[in-house]
Amino acid sequence: MKVAIVNLGHIVSGDWRSPFVAGDTIICNADRIVSVGTASASPVESADVIIDADGMTAVPGLIDSHVHITFGDYTPRQRTVGYLESYLHGGTTTAITASEVHVPGRPKDPEGVKALAIAAQRCFADYRPGGMRVIAGSVILEPGLQAGDFVELAAKGVTLAKAGFGAVKTAYDYVPLVFDAKAAGLITTCHTGGSSIPGSGAITGDHLLAMQPHVSFHINGGPTAMPDADFERVIRESEIALQVCTAGNLRTALMCARLAERLDAFDRFIIATDTPTGSGIMPLGMLYTIAHCASLTDMAPEWFVCAASGSNARVYGLDSGYLAPGRTADIVLLDAPDGGTQKTALAAIKHGDIAAVGAVVTAGVPRFVGCSRNTPATMRKARVARSSVMQDFTAPAH
Numbered sequence: 066m067k068v069a070i071v072n073l074g075h076i077v078s079g080d081w082r083s084p085f086v087a088g089d090t091i092i093c094n095a096d097r098i099v100s101v102g103t104a105s106a107s108p109v110e111s112a113d114v115i116i117d118a119d120g121m122t123a124v125p126g127l128i129d130s131h132v133h134i135t136f137g138d139y140t141p142r143q144r145t146v147g148y149l150e151s152y153l154h155g156g157t158t159t160a161i162t163a164s165e166v167h168v169p170g171r172p173k174d175p176e177g178v179k180a181l182a183i184a185a186q187r188c189f190a191d192y193r194p195g196g197m198r199v200i201a202g203s204v205i206l207e208p209g210l211q212a213g214d215f216v217e218l219a220a221k222g223v224t225l226a227k228a229g230f231g232a233v234k235t236a237y238d239y240v241p242l243v244f245d246a247k248a249a250g251l252i253t254t255c256h257t258g259g260s261s262i263p264g265s266g267a268i269t270g271d272h273l274l275a276m277q278p279h280v281s282f283h284i285n286g287g288p289t290a291m292p293d294a295d296f297e298r299v300i301r302e303s304e305i306a307l308q309v310c311t312a313g314n315l316r317t318a319l320m321c322a323r324l325a326e327r328l329d330a331f332d333r334f335i336i337a338t339d340t341p342t343g344s345g346i347m348p349l350g351m352l353y354t355i356a357h358c359a360s361l362t363d364m365a366p367e368w369f370v371c372a373a374s375g376s377n378a379r380v381y382g383l384d385s386g387y388l389a390p391g392r393t394a395d396i397v398l399l400d401a402p403d404g405g406t407q408k409t410a411l412a413a414i415k416h417g418d419i420a421a422v423g424a425v426v427t428a429g430v431p432r433f434v435g436c437s438r439n440t441p442a443t444m445r446k447a448r449v450a451r452s453s454v455m456q457d458f459t460a461p462a463h
């Protein structure tokens with residue numbers, strides 16, 4: 066399928082250092098972006114589907130790098146089906162697992178956690194709830210896992226490892242496990258802050274600096290934050306990615322954003338939700354955290370859109386997250402919400418409003434055009450101007 070999106074008001078690139086692309090058109094072919102900015106008449110005319118954005122803002126599909134995936138589109142923690150499809154209606158086009166710890170009765174022995182990670186990775190290799198891409202299968206670091214286990218997991222397609230819920234005596238016991246997982250090429254992540262469930266201890270700056278994982282999961286607390294003084298140490302003394310989550314401590318999320326800017330570490334600042342958890346299912350969580358960070362700091366709203374897309378893609382090595390030729394065609398149309406005081410998506414975000422989603426395209430396929438099931442209505446009206454494919458692009462009514 067060839068898709069042309071025309072009449073865009075603004076285009077956010079996903080790269081916070083160069084956040085805008087000039088022009089008004091995006092062309093996609095199959096699952097890839099072909100061009101961003103301006104296009105001649107012929108690629109638009111030859112498209113199978115033309116979406117008229119009516120002046121809305123195109124942003125890269127949001128990448129939530131902390132979702133509690135289990136199996137299927139189901140969360141046992143909140144006993145709800147269909148939550149991932151619902152997140153797509155909040156602009157999240159990729160969900161990255163925070164490890165499959167919520168699987169009821171999940172295994173704790175080395176063979177069991179390996180099998181769980183492989184099974185989860187396989188179950189989402191082709192399954193796309195609502196069109197969402199799900200990166201699942203993060204091995205839970207448990208005592209007894211050996212260097213060879215991580216090599217085996219990597220060879221079988223697992224890309225992630227998670228420290229924080231294992232049966233260790235102290236968090237320092239994760240140090241050799243994280244080392245071995247990194248050596249095998251896995252992306253390592255670590256729970257940060259107070260324990261989220263009874264039985265797991267607090268993980269603070271000293272532990273992170275000893276472990277040196279790729280990503281500090283919910284550095285702002287999940288939901289309980291580590292000491293304020295540890296944030297600057299982690300930024301200065303490591304290259305660890307700073308993941309702030311919706312279901313965490315808002316004050317420390319804002320503190321971390323300001324510190325990341327001041328210490329030239331905003332490349333490493335990434336946004337996620339850490340849901341579903343005890344905090345609930347939050348289909349608009351990414352949009353909330355983008356709005357909270359933009360409206361409560363002096364920083365630009367487009368920076369936080371990029372922190373929720375391109376920066377996550379860079380940290381996790383994904384081919385989405387940017388609106389650029391050759392990237393996966395995951396595109397979200399955002400607008401100011403109808404009935405608000407602001408005129409554009411970015412102005413609304415800066416104002417503290419939740420941006421309205423007008424259309425979502427994933428892997429080059431329009432999943433809906435016109436109205437999200439979950440956000441307010443858009444001020445402008447995106448519509449399918451022409452289509453020659455047998456698909457209805459309207460979302461179920463509010």
Ligand SMILES: [Zn+2]
Nearest residue numbers: 131163287339
């Ligand atoms: Zn979590």
